[in-house]
Amino acid sequence: MNLVLLGFGNIGQGFARTLLRKMKFLSKRYGLTPRIIAAVDVDGAVVDESGLDIEKLLETAEEKGTVAEYPRKGEKGRSGVEVIRNIKADVVFELTPTNIEDGEPGLTHIKEAITAGRDVITSNKGPLVVAFRELNEMAANFGVEFRYSASVGGAIPIIGLVRDQLAGDEVYSIQGVLNGTTNYILTRMAMEGAPFDVVLREAQELEIAEKDPTLDVEGIDTACKVTVLANALLDWDSRLDDVDITGIRRVGPDVTRLAQETKNTVKLVGVANSEKLEVSPRLVPIGHPLDVRGTLNAITLETDLAREISISGFGAGPQETSSALLGDMIEIYRSKGD
Template sequence: MRIIIVGFGNLGRGICRAFIGKADFFKKAYGLIPKVVAVADECGAAVDENGLDLPRLLKTAESHGTVAKYPGGRRGKLALDLIEEVSADLVFELTPTNIKTGEPGLTHIKRAMQSGKHVITSNKGPLVVAFKELDSMARKQGVEFRYSASVGGAVPVIGLAKKLLCGNEILEIRGVLNGTTNYILSRMSAEGVPQEMIIQEAQELGLAEKDPTLDIDGIDTACKITILANSVLGIDAKLSDVKVTGIRRVTPDATRLAQEAGQTIKLVGTARRDLLEVSPKLVPQGHPLAVSGTLNAVTFKLDLAGEISITGFGAGPKETSSSLLGDLIDVHRTLGG
């Protein structure tokens, strides 16, 4: 399968490392031979119709900060040009999230679909801004569209819901979907440390952004709830439909009182057909959603199966590569590979 990668930060590099390390496995298990023929970052692009040398590409990007320094690379070459000009089967759209406009990922995805290329993305922005439009466009153009990595990182939330639980009606989805806030709340509960101190330490460890607003104020979780509402529940939801309360007002005293009552405080996103909400909730200790550290967890309430929960790591290039590769194999199988 001929592949274009748009965005070559941690995720783009992570997927290439996975291609290198698991090449034999893909071929033996699935008959799949991924061939990366073009990569674009914010500075330029690297193209080789015969397939890029991935170890060399990674070394170039890490040494020079751009793939444009790869032999024959093109500084200033736009991702949109690559999508239109390079012969490929599938585009990985892995650029940073923009929840206001969805750009530039939204245009990248549309252009890929219009040119007959399948799309896999981790980018929440286009999905929050224009999910129904993109889903409809994929069907109209006859291309596959996958986005498992946009929710839960390595946790196969969307795949579980849409495939393995398809005999059930999903009545409700509740989840701890942001590793940063879960790390902060876990530390507050265990140590009674003020939130501001933990945030600073999380930033130093790389677990929180320099501006952690989207995490702490619940916006990141709200984006994921919006995606789940659209993709799993079939609701035409917008981010503005989600009632959001973050964790800024949660204090060490609150976590202590919760603990004394056999509870723990978690930032929980909830999606039902009559409710979209993100807010701190009391969760009983021992409940599947009472995960600690940077773990994510999701519980599905089902008409036949009752409740089913899944837990795992929700962030990191290696972990997210798991979902990206799962989507690639799913597309390969769907196409008859």
């Protein structure tokens, strides 16, 4: 299976390391031998249709700052679109950073790959909150697979769980703690009684929060994930603007203390059901499945047959995201009977 990686930052490099680690496992269990034949970053690309040396690719990115410096085969200025159009790959991985405004460059990458007849796997929420239905319809029209398990919940296999094991169930509602940064902040506030600003600085020092934490603490990242889940599991045709969003900046020590006195905790919860899409701080009973600590994520589904199902796990990080990317790749391989 020949792979193209568009985006070779933390997620792209994490996935490449995962492939190195899992090569023997994939071959033994599935008879699958993945080859990275092209990698692209903001500065350029490297292409070798016989397969790139993954260790050398990672070494080049770390030491030179770009895959375009890969010995002899790297090329500065070569774009992802050019690579898609000219390289015969089986699967294109779209792993560029999320852009919630217009989904670019990921949106164009995905459209080009689908049009070229390539299966696509992405961790990028941007194209999904901008053009979810359009991309799925394109994939169906061109007869290719389009998978995005890694866009929500990291290692939590929520989309695959519903589409496979719960294929006979109708999902009525989804509730989730979907952002590790805000969950860490709220957990620390509850434990220490510290104000928001103090805990945010701590999270930034630990690199749990970004230097600009706006997307996390204002609830926008959670809203993106709610949008994807509503579209994928509830058959909505929603965009980010359809979500009613309240972040956690106004949550103070008084709120977390009062919550504890009533045997509750405060969580930033995303909700999707037939009536609304919403993100807001909510009281969650201590011991409830959504009462997860630190950077963990959790999701609870309400369905007609299985009733209520909850799942929790690590929702972010290159290794955790690679778990979902790898799962999507294996499913594509198995679906084709190769």
